[in-house]
Amino acid sequence: MAGRQDELAREQAVVDRLYGRLDELRVATRARLAGVRRSGPSGSPQNRSERDAFATLYEDRVAQLDAVEDRLVFGRLDLRGDEVRYVGRIGLADDEHRSLLTDWRAPAATAFYRATALHPGDVQRRRHLVTAGRAVTGVEDEVLDLDALAGAAPDGAQGDGTGTLAASSLSGEGALLASLASRRTGRMTDIVATIQGEQDRIIRDELAGALVVQGGPGTGKTAVALHRAAYLLYAHRRVLERSGVLLVGPSRAFLRYIDQVLPSLGETGVVSTTIGELLPGISARGVDRGEVAQVKGRLVWQSVVRRAVRARERVPAADLPVRVEGHDYVIRRRDVREAIARARRTHKPHNEARATFVREMLSRLVDQYRADVDAELSSEDVATLTEDLRSAREVRVALNIAWFPITPQQLVADLFAKPHRLAEAGPELSDHDRSLVRREPGSPWTESDVPLLDEAAELLGEDDSLSRLEARARERERAAELEYARSVLESTGAGAGIVDAATLASRFEATGPRLTTAERAASDRTWTYGHVVVDEAQELSPMAWRALVRRVPTRSMTIVGDVAQTSAAAGTRSWADALDPVLRDSWRLSELTVSYRTPAQVAEAAQEMAAAAGLPTSPLTAAREVDGALELTRVRPGTAAPAALTQEVVDQVGKLATEFVGADGAGRVAVVAAADQVRALREAVESVLPDALGRSEGARLLAQRPEDAQVVVLDPREAKGLEFDAVVLVEPAAVAEGDGGASDLYVAMTRPTQRLVVLHSRDLPAGLALSTVP
Ligand SMILES: Nc1ncnc2c1ncn2[C@@H]1O[C@H](COP(=O)(O)OP(=O)(O)OP(=O)(O)O)[C@@H](O)[C@H]1O
Numbered sequence: 043m044a045g046r047q048d049e050l051a052r053e054q055a056v057v058d059r060l061y062g063r064l065d066e067l068r069v070a071t072r073a074r075l076a077g078v079r080r081s082g083p084s085g086s087p088q089n090r091s092e093r094d095a096f097a098t099l100y101e102d103r104v105a106q107l108d109a110v111e112d113r114l115v116f117g118r119l120d121l122r123g124d125e126v127r128y129v130g131r132i133g134l135a136d137d138e139h140r141s142l143l144t145d146w147r148a149p150a151a152t153a154f155y156r157a158t159a160l161h162p163g164d165v166q167r168r169r170h171l172v173t174a175g176r177a178v179t180g181v182e183d184e185v186l187d188l189d190a191l192a193g194a195a196p197d198g199a200q201g202d203g204t205g206t207l208a209a210s211s212l213s214g215e216g217a218l219l220a221s222l223a224s225r226r227t228g229r230m231t232d233i234v235a236t237i238q239g240e241q242d243r244i245i246r247d248e249l250a251g252a253l254v255v256q257g258g259p260g261t262g263k264t265a266v267a268l269h270r271a272a273y274l275l276y277a278h279r280r281v282l283e284r285s286g287v288l289l290v291g292p293s294r295a296f297l298r299y300i301d302q303v304l305p306s307l308g309e310t311g312v313v314s315t316t317i318g319e320l321l322p323g324i325s326a327r328g329v330d331r332g333e334v335a336q337v338k339g340r341l342v343w344q345s346v347v348r349r350a351v352r353a354r355e356r357v358p359a360a361d362l363p364v365r366v367e368g369h370d371y372v373i374r375r376r377d378v379r380e381a382i383a384r385a386r387r388t389h390k391p392h393n394e395a396r397a398t399f400v401r402e403m404l405s406r407l408v409d410q411y412r413a414d415v416d417a418e419l420s421s422e423d424v425a426t427l428t429e430d431l432r433s434a435r436e437v438r439v440a441l442n443i444a445w446f447p448i449t450p451q452q453l454v455a456d457l458f459a460k461p462h463r464l465a466e467a468g469p470e471l472s473d474h475d476r477s478l479v480r481r482e483p484g485s486p487w488t489e490s491d492v493p494l495l496d497e498a499a500e501l502l503g504e505d506d507s508l509s510r511l512e513a514r515a516r517e518r519e520r521a522a523e524l525e526y527a528r529s530v531l532e533s534t535g536a537g538a539g540i541v542d543a544a545t546l547a548s549r550f551e552a553t554g555p556r557l558t559t560a561e562r563a564a565s566d567r568t569w570t571y572g573h574v575v576v577d578e579a580q581e582l583s584p585m586a587w588r589a590l591v592r593r594v595p596t597r598s599m600t601i602v603g604d605v606a607q608t609s610a611a612a613g614t615r616s617w618a619d620a621l622d623p624v625l626r627d628s629w630r631l632s633e634l635t636v637s638y639r640t641p642a643q644v645a646e647a648a649q650e651m652a653a654a655a656g657l658p659t660s661p662l663t664a665a666r667e668v669d670g671a672l673e674l675t676r677v678r679p680g681t682a683a684p685a686a687l688t689q690e691v692v693d694q695v696g697k698l699a700t701e702f703v704g705a706d707g708a709g710r711v712a713v714v715a716a717a718d719q720v721r722a723l724r725e726a727v728e729s730v731l732p733d734a735l736g737r738s739e740g741a742r743l744l745a746q747r748p749e750d751a752q753v754v755v756l757d758p759r760e761a762k763g764l765e766f767d768a769v770v771l772v773e774p775a776a777v778a779e780g781d782g783g784a785s786d787l788y789v790a791m792t793r794p795t796q797r798l799v800v801l802h803s804r805d806l807p808a809g810l811a812l813s814t815v816p
Pocket residue numbers: 218221222231232233236237238241257258259260261262263264265266604607638639762763764765792
């Protein structure tokens with residue numbers, strides 16, 4: 043015992059020193075930031091932008107140093123040759139640049155995650171440090187080279203009833219079990235201290251190309267995707283800081299669930315979005331039925347949208363006479379045809395190529411005038427005539443009909459609202475498909491509209507009226523810069539004779555707006571990212587893949603998901619089907635096979651049910667056993683008894699909340715039921731909480747924000763990607779009959795970290811029933 047205490051004391055001294063260094067750096071960085079801020083808004087524009095750049099740098103560093111407080115250091119490697127290396131959240135060095143702590147992402151930390159007894163490399167011992175706040179509370183050793191470390195300190199893992207490790211080949215048993223068994227909150231935490239070998243290989247895989255990570259529920263796909271983003275930002279900072287990283291998740295609620303992970307790893311500059319939010323200025327508030335989303339997700343829309351754009355470039359049925367300023371002209375079909383051909387040859391998007399079309403037509407009308415009056419025209423005459431023609435209403439209307447300026451929103455809304463437009467643009471779609479997407483003008487946009495709008499935006503380009511507005515705004519901004527530069531020159535006298543105000547202003551302008559890469563990227567539809575991470579990627583439609591791939595010309599992507607969990611009608615059951623059309627052969631597949639979330643008994647039941655339903659599951663081994671993890675209760679066998687079932691749900695929630703929900707906000711219980719039962723069950727659960735748990739605890743739970751709520755009632759789709767300590771699964775047969783079928787049931791069954799309680803009045807679906815036979 044004394045040996046262990048000494049060991050803890052020795053580690054405490056090291057940990058104190060590392061936190062001491064962290065505090066010093068915080069103080070020093072804050073002082074620098076304050077110094078920069080003190081220098082105030084004066085100085086030359088160049089100084090001012092340099093100062094802003096430094097301020098941003100220091101602000102980021104302060105945020106990073108603050109974010110790594112929790113478990114700053116978690117590992118130690120004892121290497122051959124008596125070298126000792128501590129591994130932590132960030133790298134720290136002393137004033138002489140000697141390394142004190144190795145960043146987990148550095149090559150020097152790889153062995154902490156990868157070394158095994160079979161392949162120890164230089165590692166003699168790997169130690170996990172368990173800390174609470176800044177105190178070392180335990181150490182756990184894995185001796186990888188027994189000969190070298192004969193007589194090493196005894197293993198200090200805590201046996202605290204957290205379960206037992208079921209899968210071999212996992213490292214850091216005590217730390218891992220403690221982390222897997224810890225009470226859940228509404229926020230995902232990082233796994234940096236216990237990343238496993240198979241996960242580490244994916245995290246550190248090369249940047250180039252698209253890496254697809256397929257894995258069953260709870261295998262850490264989300265965790266791995268986020269740690270990979272942090273790793274890539276570290277290892278390829280120069281490339282990625284400028285172009286940015288985009289993270290795409292299935293919903294805002296999911297993005298909120300994971301939003302603390304990257305900051306806790308010291309990374310704040312990643313843009314996160316959903317497909318519905320991909321286009322700046324569009325908010326997708328509507329929801330499409332599955333069959334409608336499926337039609338809209340098909341790749342055929344690529345041609346439909348292209349034809350719809352082409353339909354706005356058309357030769358009129360007949361020549362059209364127009365009279366401008368007392369002179370007669372004819373808008374000739376042949377001229378229009380040739381002007382359209384010329385504009386198309388620019389290969390610019392429709393709204394941008396329109397300028398060429400209009401210029402060409404006006405010049406042909408001027409030619410008509412010239413021929414009619416049979417006289418030479420001065421360049422001034424030509425300019426005046428052109429302007430007269432351009433502003434003549436009749437000409438404008440005729441040219442608009444021939445080449446119609448249109449926004450993506452108008453184009454797509456017209457396709458849905460005007461059957462003749464869709465019939466013309468989409469001959470590949472059946473009458474039934476077309477009737478499915480039919481919609482009134484002004485209806486809210488849906489998530490499956492967004493890739494179509496993006497496709498349209500790509501082919502239409504900027505509407506010029508919009509770019510004219512923007513140009514005017516830029517002009518105003520520039521005038522303000524010029525004014526500012528002038529005032530600087532006047533007040534300092536420094537520029538006189540050396541540099542004029544306009545030069546100074548343009549130099550200032552060249553430093554760009556003081557937005558971060560993430561902010562600029564998020565507000566620019568045409569921004570291209572250095573890397574894109576996609577979570578729950580199996581749900582994406584072919585058109586959504588097109589929209590995403592457009593944003594990453596290098597095709598450097600991390601794509602994680604599980605084709606057995608697909609619930610979206612437009613999603614995929616096969617990575618090749620989804621990715622070959624957009625990525626061809628530039629994607630590679632790796633698999634995760636250990637479930638870190640679900641106890642073995644629950645994972646096995648879920649696998650059996652999924653196999654019986656024919657889902658394309660990946661192999662899945664649970665990391666641990668938890669006693670009594672699966673309970674099945676039949677309510678009044680043989681009768682569909684909603685009241686009895688509801689009563690049982692409410693009783694179970696009361697029991698589980700007492701067992702798992704803590705007043706400190708940790709511990710979560712979910713009821714997962716078919717979508718059409720959720721509302722009634724939510725009301726029943728909410729009404730009973732004060733009675734079941736006492737008035738004040740009930741009130742506390744009811745007052746929680748949805749994202750932090752410790753007791754929730756959800757349908758399987760809302761529960762996707764999330765996890766809870768305990769789950770009450772209500773009437774699995776009904777869940778499997780919903781839109782997402784057995785996949786939704788598979789998702790629902792695999793949410794708990796500790797216990798799954800299945801309540802049913804109907805027969806259990808195949809596989810699940812079998813698994814309950816003792
Ligand atoms: N190496 C690890 N150490 C500790 N916890 C881990 C590890 N890997 C995964 N986990 C935990 O396992 C749980 C499941 O991880 P995650 O949500 O990333 O899985 P997933 O594969 O995305 O699941 P799903 O398919 O259900 O979306 C999380 O709580 C995560 O923190």
